Amino acid sequence: MAQHFLLSAAARTLSLKAIYKAGEEAAYEAFCKMRWPETDGDAICPQCGCCETYTITTRRKFKCKACAHQFSVTSGTIFASRKMAFVDLLAAICITVNASKGVSMVQLSRDLDCQYKTAFVLAHKLREAMATEVQTGEVLSGHVEVDGAYFGGTIRPANLKADRVDRRRKEHQNGRRRVVVVMRERLGRTLPVVAMAEADGVALVNENVSRMATLSADEASHWDMLHAGWSVDRVNHSEVYSDHGKHTNWAESYFSRLRRMVVGQHHHVSPKYLHQYANQAAWLEDNRRQSNGALAYGLVQSAMGAPVSRVWKGYWQRVA
Structure with a gap:
């Protein structure tokens, strides 16, 4: 009898242990590469499209040489105004894709050691990024x-x-x-x-x-x-x-x-x-037939390509 894909080693290419062992800098570089894959992680100004930028290392920001616009790797994305560390963001994405039936917000907040409200908004932002791949506007065939x-x-x-x-x-x-x-x-x-x-x-x-x-x-x-x-x-x-x-x-x-x-x-x-x-x-x-590593980095790429969430940015400030 053939082994189910989820039970095979090919389905496990990323783990929380590996994410935290690699550390914050590795997670940050992964987000940069997902944001700007065409330049292998080198920053591109979101305002004018210039590829020449200064790096402000003390604040993890960039400054465009052409228009002097300052931006970060998450500026203009669904993670705009985030406060969570990049290693924790990557861990949250790993937990989300590993849960084939979803994960509760209480459990996610405990795993990340963050407030329930933080986990709630983060999970919905990730769902919004997933929707960009599901709701493509293309008609179904076959x-x-x-x-x-x-x-x-x-x-x-x-x-x-x-x-x-x-x-x-x-x-x-x-x-x-x-x-x-x-x-x-x-x-x-x-x-x-x-x-x-x-x-x-x-x-x-x-x-x-x-x-x-x-x-x-x-x-x-x-x-x-x-x-x-x-x-x-x-x-x-x-x-x-x-x-x-x-x-x-x-x-x-x-x-x-x-x-x-x-x-x-x-x-x-x-x-x-x-x-x-x-x-x-x-x-x-x-x-369902992709490894958890491919799912995690694919979701990061979708999130970095998605615009600022008009529903979830500042959600608790509006409803409180």
Whole structure:
């Protein structure tokens, strides 16, 4: 029997031990190389694009020779205004990619010895960086599976049986229930979108799936509309999960990871930020066959290429 990839040595190319043993300078150089890969870590002015800069070693900053603009390796990136050491940032990224079902913010704050608020914002910034790889705007092609799953909005049942209501009915829900509609290529990309109802997935398929593609969906009646534009395989899950190659197992695999992330690790996810957790699960699914070192440095590169987060920069100052 073949060994699972995650159990092999090839899946383990980075560790917290190696990160802290290499030290702060090595982590800083890694961030520089991810920010400016075309010059192998030599600074490029983000304001005028000049490659000639002075290094201000006492403050880890650079000064452009052309426009005199001062900047750091994280200026204009998702890590702008960061206070955490680079070795701790790299360790946080390592912990994040190692957790295949996500990691709770309490656990992350304990591992990094930082405040819960710091871990919370940092994790969401990393999810925002992951989303740049997931939400690319490119249409899906080949054979695409589409499905939906509901998250949140559960109300606690009454103590007495006589007082209990049917929690499935709309009038007995709290309005925080959302559905994640996923469109997933077999052997390809995963694209999740958060909506109010699974039927909204029909419009999402029209926007994000090529007309040359073929589809797989379950027996839900709203997917009947897809037959007008695509060749669609349907599978009745009340009778069988796979019928001679007709299945939505790739989409179900994604939901399996997302449910364990939401229920098992975070226990509660606000509908306001559900899309970020959905994107993280998609990113983990699409990169599940890469080593943790490749994942970590790939995430660093995505974060250094992402702009300043307008949602998470100064988050606690706004909501406090």
